[in-house]
Amino acid sequence: MQWETVIGLEIHAQLSTKTKIFSAASTAYGAEPNTQACAVDLGLPGVLPVLNQEAVRMAVKFGMAIEAEVSDYSVFARKNYFYPDLPKGYQISQMDHPIVGVGHLDIEVNGQTKRIGVTRAHLEEDAGKSLHESFHGSTGVDLNRAGTPLLEIVSEPDMRSAKEAVAYMRKIHELVQYLDISDGNMQEGSFRCDVNISLRPKGQEEFGTRAELKNINSFKFVEKAIFTEVERQKEILEAGGSIVQETRLYDPDKDETRSMRSKEEANDYRYFPDPDLLPVYISPELRAEVKADLPELPEAKKQRFVTDYQLEAEAANNLASSRPLADYFENLVKTSSCEAKICSNWVCVELSGALNKENLTISQSPIDFTRLAQLLQRIADNTISGKIAKQVFEAMWSSTDSADAIIEAQGLKQITDSGAIEAIIDKIITDNPAQVEQYLSGKDKVFGFFVGQTMKASQGKANPAEVNKILQGKLKR
Amino acid sequence: MSLTTDDVNKIAYLARLGINTEDTESYTADLSNMLNLVAQMSSVDTDNVAPMAHPLDTIQRLRPDQVTESNQRDNFQAIAPQVEEGLYLVPKVLD
């Protein structure tokens, strides 16, 4: 039987606020255990939550970016369960009235655009962390993360392959960073995802029973986990079995998913409106403020790059995918007064390549746009050739020297003095009479030989245009 | 509305509330009585009534995003039953 995979994602993005969602304790990552857990985060008796306005703004911003309904009125609810990393015995989340309603996002897979529905996005507090190592058979609990604001973004079951799921997850990842509402740091757990997967016979409309894979924090694992889970479900279904609706854990070491029954038992969260918090009202003023603050979104930026800079769609897409990268590019264009296409090439090929090799982000680049601009300027004004520029770029990467300083120190300046070039060419013509003969007898290709020899003799510094011009004069047929 | 001891045991587990076996019967009776009391609510039609969660019809006040809390771990952990290296200890959690 042919099976169709149906996937929905619940993405948890930690919001990059300074303080917790309901307390004024810091959200900074990596502090000593429990040093950033205040009385509210610890759920001590008598303490009360007060909502962080920045978390609300960020959620509204996200809602606007996916063209979602952002309702005037939203409500926080308590989700009740016992777990050591959940100090109050309930998580403050949202149920009936989430801050962000129905929206959508377009993804591209195999050159095709597909629209993925976003059911809702709601604010909630993160839990702490249980450390299972050591402590003589006990588990240690660190509540620093408890109360960190999360935006849970729930998609429609609109994805039909691992590829689509990853594309959607990447797009959301890109977007939250774009909006500057999450650092998207997956190693630190700032961005993680639950995947709902079910299979159905191709052509059937009704969904199959789904399994939920919890807490996956890399694109690669999402893809692998889906493959593995799809295979597992297919095997069961083809053997005539049925899928149990349950929460499963993906184990990347064994590349398998396994049931988390321990978390399943008596799963009755008893949601009800949190009486310590009042309904949140999104005023027209707040909306206007957030809207004014909304950056140009990737799609719009891409279009603009194509129209304004005449970039190829692929390059435009590439640059627009990250706000710092796009900013770098635009700053480079402005500062260098070079052709945009050349700038785009340098950013996408040389710079991105070098960054990838060392696993750096654009903001960690050792060459900022002003230094790169000078280098490109030197290509434009014929001080160096494009080829030499790559050599200069490498030198700049490992030093703080300017392009000019490196060109000067290494004597890489292009020879534009026609006298000097002429002298080199004269010598080459004298040394290679056979080739001169061939050329003059009509073998055009031999011209390239003379150019090559000239460049070689000048150690690449001769201005290629000048070389061409002089050679053409000397080898007149 | 009358509950069984089984119902009560299930609720007690959901609430992680230890109840002595010999008391289960009396809790079951008490709870059933309470639910009977509560059942009086059905005597009034509330179809067109909006639920009231709060006595005051106001909206949530928002707090500026500024850190004002500082590390008070020692202070807070002085009252904790079991801590080590700054962590709260609980019996091993199996995932």
Place this chain on the structure above:
Amino acid sequence: MTIHTKTLKQLSQGLQTGEYSSQELTQAYLNRIQQHSTLNSFITVTETQAIAAAKQADALLAAGNAPLLTGIPMAHKDIFCTQGIKTSCGSKMLDNFIAPYNATVVDKFNTAGMISLGKLNMDEFAMGSSNETSFYGSALNPWADSTVPGGSSGGSAAAVAARLIPAATGTDTGGSIRQPAAFCGITGLKPTYGRVSRYGMIAYASSLDQGGPMAQTAEDAALMLQAMAGFDAKDSTSAQQDVPDYSANLNDSLKGLKIGLPKEFFDEGLNSEMATTIETAINEYKKMGAEIVEVSMPHLKLAIPAYYVIAPAECSANLQRMDGVRFGHRCTDPEDLNDLYIRSRGEGFGTEVKRRILVGTYALSAGYYDAYYIKAQKIRRLISEDFAKALETVDVIMGPVTPTPAFGIGEKTADPIEMYLADIYTIAINLAGLPAMSVPAGFIDNKPVGLQIIGNYFAEAKLLNVAHQYQQVTNWHQQTPKGFE
């Protein structure tokens, strides 16, 4: 000297004029607490801290410009967190809980200069109407050892009635200030929901809980409320409303005051002697020029059912933080995580608390939420609308606080429902979030009776005025129980 019968106002004058020092006063009250320890009104007496604070108060008084309440003793219901001092909430669960911070109310009284002598007995987690659910045993009613002081703020009421302290804090979720005030013959005020900060006040039912003063007179209650009330940024449900001068209008004339009497307050459930006592009190108001209007609260009888869904539902979640992990009682040698939770909570909580947690958990569980919780919230609105409608036509609503005077110890413990039903006149007010007072209005068989005065939102000053005027023409509030004169 017999200073213990003095009101806050009188004590303040004595201190400001140097008639006695705060240290003398503090010591005198500490001695009384010691002398009447069998009343069991205190869970913790903080003698050392009180004496140190009194010294500071004396210095302030000597320097002049000390705030009005400087140097006057008081005590807090043990539901308010007090930094460095055990805050038990009447429970074994928190018997070892030394709060690492102060409740806002505690800070406010410290700022006002009052001297806290300790922490007062209460029903466990404020769940109870008799003080009998306290882990520390019931406080006794100073009017009759064999009767309960009421609850949950029973220790506060008993201590003020016995003049072991001139005033105290209490909290009221379904009548927990007003009912013990009535049973013990003192003046108690439950403010409008949101008027007094709930920060650091251990939550029972968050949408109903409200702290308030318990004192001998309305005049004193005004001074206490002045110190307690006000906006608190740490409590999202705190009202951003200016605090008026609660003493300014105490002497306003009641001529033309419209008093609503809900007929449902005077039906067959009310003891006939109670009815007579309340009618007598109403007659005093008539004499002062007040006008009586009959009003109706058609949904009043549903207040108890709705309350016993909403309060348990909220408390079931509120008490989930009591899990033996970060503070409070932890069982010995837990086998595994669930055993830790189940035994710590099973051992830490008493029977009444468990009942309410169970009912609340059930009411919120899958399949029952709409039938119980949502239904109760809808009824809450109906009740609130009944009050709103009545308060459109009258200035205050009056009636009894309780259907009977204080009942006997153990009399109602066997049947929790009977205990719940006795809160019929107080609970509806919490559901609506309105302010209400209990004022001493007479005695039946030497047991005090309370008159309830209910006002509109934030009309505390009006209530205090109405109560004060009554206390100008009656002396019920000045009666001291035998043995405590």
